[in-house]
Amino acid sequence: MEGLIMAAQIILSLSILVGVHEMGHLLAAKWFGMRVEQFSIGFPPKIWGFKYGETEYNLSLIPLGGFVKISGMIDESMDKEQMAQPPKEYEFRSKPAWQRLIVMLGGIIVNVITGILIFVCLTYFYGDLVISKDQVNANGGIIAMDLGQELGLQTGDQIIKINGKDYEDFADVMDNEFFFGDGAYYTVLRDGEQVNISIPPDFIEKLNDKEAAGNFILPKIPVTVSEMNENTLAERLGLQEDDIFISLGGQEVVKHEDVRNIISSYKEDTIATEVRRNGEVLNLQAAVQQDTLLGIMVGYPEGFFKSVDYSFGESIGMGTEQAFSVVFLQIKAFGKMFSGELNPMKSLSGPIGIAKAYGGEWQWQRFWNLTGLLSMVLAFMNLLPIPALDGGHVMFLSYEIISGRKPSDKFLENAQKVGMVFLLALMVFIIGNDILKIFI
Structure with missing residues (x-):
């Protein structure tokens, strides 16, 4: 039953995010008078669909993405017959480069807006449940479990500084941004003396390991x-x-x-x-x-946790900051993978890993939090300059706008093929890696 709940959550989340992403392309294309032949959530075979105007809207079986087919565009359909015909005024290729660029950025922009809206709403409706550093330290500090002890922490340590700076909310001790930082360290008070505990560059991998979940540190909370x-x-x-x-x-x-x-x-x-x-x-x-x-x-003792509510104006700022922090963490993670500090096999997760993050119990706050995170991650990934992704089209269109020269259709077709092979290979690697993690 837990597996079905995990699967249902990731399918619903991806369907929402893919739907709004492709809708961003569709609306931009129609705004500039381009003909959109097909809109699909999921990849074929088709489960259900209908036609409205010139566009066929489909819900398809494989929930790992989606697409819009815009007339006169070199995409994954590889419709060479259409591209061999003279350009028509409603086709993608006949429009100015700046319009085509906006169409390709449409999905990314909508995913960013969606991510921000989700985090703003979560902040406004749920607020924060805060436990202060002073509360934790006054009650005896932390409980160091296996992973915490491996790092050098001990039960009873009082974490007084993070990277040499004071902090207020104990949640900052577990902030992913802290673990991705270079030279990160805790300063703890132990038996009246201050001790620095360094965080190894690959420690985030251990935290993400399935065996390490909940096995790091906890605040001592009066029972x-x-x-x-x-x-x-x-x-x-x-x-x-x-x-x-x-x-x-x-x-x-x-x-x-x-x-x-x-x-x-x-x-x-x-x-x-x-x-x-x-x-x-x-x-x-x-x-x-x-x-x-x-x-x-x-x-818990009354008042140990403090519930903090935010106005809608405060939620806009905090939600936007939280949304973009996801992107900055992705950039840092990729940098550490390319530098060799992080192992891609341990750091990358595919559909199975993401489904596990949703958990076997349906909790709406967690569902929307992860959906907002995924929306920002999808926006970032789609902006990467890889042919077959939106970022690849953006790269070539930017070149066309700057240089005034359009790459040939043959070049774009070959680039699309290379990009598709690369993405398929990456997908096989990520899904295979997910399966491998189950058994090791």
């Missing part, structure tokens, strides 16, 4: 009793709502799942717990009596 049932072990212990756990069954409680794990594996007849109540430390004890559950819900 509190939020709800309690009657006639349970919790009641016999004398627990009360808002009690903060210090230990349970002789083991320190540092995160929420510790309570469940300790109780589920406990074998003794009596159990003791140490809690903090109104600033006072209490030691409580009770008989287990074959109880399998403690009988409480655990939560």
Whole structure:
């Protein structure tokens, strides 16, 4: 079932993004009087379609992209018969270069607008849930798990600076932009002394590894009793709502799942717990009596997390900044791959990897966040100067505008073929790499 939910999310997301991208081309082409013969979300075979005016609109089976077929344009259709005829006034090739350039940029522009709108709306409707650096450090710092310990962090470390600079929101500690930076490091306070912890250039690969998910660091958050049932072990212990756990069954409680794990594996007849109540430390004890559950819900202390709402004006600025930060991270990632600091096999993800990011549970906030991210990534990738991508057409049209000379149709056809072979090979590599990651 989880696999179906993952697949449904990525198919819906890509269908939305491909649809708006190709619609950007279509609207620009029609604006300049070009004939659009076909509009398709997905690649053939066709599942369903209809014709409106001169354009056939299709929904096709393979949800890995889409296309618009504009009359008189050298594209993936390789319609040599049409291109051999004299140009007609409604064809792409008969229009001025600046109009053709706008048509080719139409899809990219719409993807950028879509990405910005998604992030603006997410910021406005959801705001932020912030935990401050001071809150975390006042409660004992971080919990360093395997990957954090491998980096040199220790449970109880207080991260006081990032790259030598102060910060406020603990989320900045896990910001991807920080990990992509050159010479990145934490400054931690440990046993009263400041220690610098360097971040290796390839550390982002380890964070993205499937085995490392959730295995880096966590803030120490007080584990509190939020709800309690009657006639349970919790009641016999004398627990009360808002009690903060210090230990349970002789083991320190540092995160929420510790309570469940300790109780589920406990074998003794009596159990003791140490809690903090109104600033006072209490030691409580009770008989287990074959109880399998403690009988409480655990939560967070009131005010530990701060909910921040933003006005629509603030959301526009923050959402736009968040959208373009995705592009800047892509540029940094490509730079590190070309320099050899990152392994492309570990850093690149295709449809399977993206589907896993959506997860096996449908959460709309996460769905739209990833869809916004993908919209910006698609805009960036399509702008790359590779023949068969929009960026390839933009490159040749820019040359034509600057030089005043149009590349020959034969040259454009051959460039299109080379680009298509390259993209097919890249697609095979990425999908094969996705499959390989499942087994290693």
